[in-house]
Amino acid sequence: MKLRLTSLALGCSTSKELCARFAAVNPETAFTVQNAYKWVRGKATPRLSSVYDDWARILGGGLAASFVAASSFDEFAQTIRGHLPVPDAALAKLRLDHPTPPPLTPPVGEASARTVVRQPSWRPNHWLAGCYLVISLSWSQAEMGNLILGRAEITPADGDDFAVRYTESLFGQDITMSGPMLCDGRTAQAALRCSLSLRTYFLALRAPSPPANVVGGILSGAALHDFEARSMAGRVVLIRDHLDRRDPPLRQGYLAASPALLDEQIGHLGYVDPPGRMAATTQxxxxxxxxxxxxxxEMPPDALGALGLDFDRIAPGGTRASP
Known part of the structure; x- marks a missing residue:
């Protein structure tokens, strides 16, 4: 229904006109006439993060792609009406034509009268959950210029929060960092406690659009194997593991910053199209x-979004450009 509201706000009377708006901001958009037929009618929802990026751009107003994807219809309508013309009568007709299902109610009775039925809470960026290969630059002076590969598991926790567990192997020693992760729809942040040093590391990620194949941000803290415990910060990129095997053939630890070596590791995550994967790895x-x-x-949003689009295209079930 949000796409129908978008059409109203932009003055698009047909799906083809809406497709033209998407194509104007991204000539390679996945919002094609064929896909629009399903998406606008609510028969399916977009899975590629690039669609939500394009959608946010045509709406303007500084909207984040994650908000476009995860907001409720009421939140979405209230926000875009702040800068786009949507007549009250048109919005009322849209609600009438596509009513929201009524909430579940308990059966009438003495016992049920005291029963409180809780609806499932909306979890911002619920698609964050999963296993990831974590890639960052080494903080060690002995390994300067090399990469550190680790593994992260993000799982739902109580309420609307998540829990994150990060592991890596440094100098033959397994290191684990874990802690709660809070997500407000635009950012995902975690204070991770190191099991070895008991130091705290701060992970600040940009909340991704679905399907969240790439998550990026900044990791900061004190260098672990360092006499002076230097204060450090570096960019970090999480690549979703689509195979998620219990004993993944992934290297955890230092790796030379070589596109070929890193591409070999990313190949264990289920991404197809080797030429496209190598290009994405280089980026x-x-x-x-x-x-x-x-x-x-900083982690530049535009560059991170472009990287996410590259991995969306080579992910299992993704949309790859025709040769």
Whole structure:
């Protein structure tokens, strides 16, 4: 129903007109006429993060793709009406034509009268849950310039929160960091406690759009195997593991910053199309190694979004460009 509201707000009377709006911001958009037929009618929902990125761009107003994907219809309608014209009568007709299913109610009776029926709570960015290969630059002076590969598991916790467990192997020793992760729909942040040093590390991620094949952000803390315990920060990229085997053939620890070596590891995650995977891997390395601007280290949203689109195309069930 949010796509129908988008059509109303943009003055698009047909799906073809809406497709043209998407194509105007991204000529390679996955919002094609064939897909629009299913998505606009509610027969299916977009799975590619690039669709939500394009959707946010055509709406304007500084909307995040994650909000477009995860917001309720009421939240979505209230927000876009702040900067796009949606007549009350048109919105009322849309609600009438596509009514929201009524909430479940308990059967009438003495026992049920005291029963409180709780509806499932909306969990911001619920698609974050999963297993990931974690890629960052080494903080060790002895391994400067190399990568560190680790593994992260993000699982739902109580309420709307998550729990994250990160493991890596340094100098033959397994290191585990874990802690709660809070997500507000735009960011996902965690304070991780190291089981070895008992130090705390801060993980600040940009909340991804579905299907969340790529999650990126900044990891900061004190260098572990370092006499001076230098304060460090670096970019970190999480790549979803679609195979999620109990004993994955993944290397955890230091790895030379070589596209070929990293591509070999990413190949164990279920991503297809080797040429496309190598191109995405090369782009990933460039993003992690990019020089800070004016002394500030950040994860650029545009570059991260482009990387996510590259991995969406080669993910199992993803949309790959025709040769």
């Amino acid at each position: 990933l390395l460039a993003l992690i190694q990019a020089t800070p601007v004016q002394g500030l280290l």
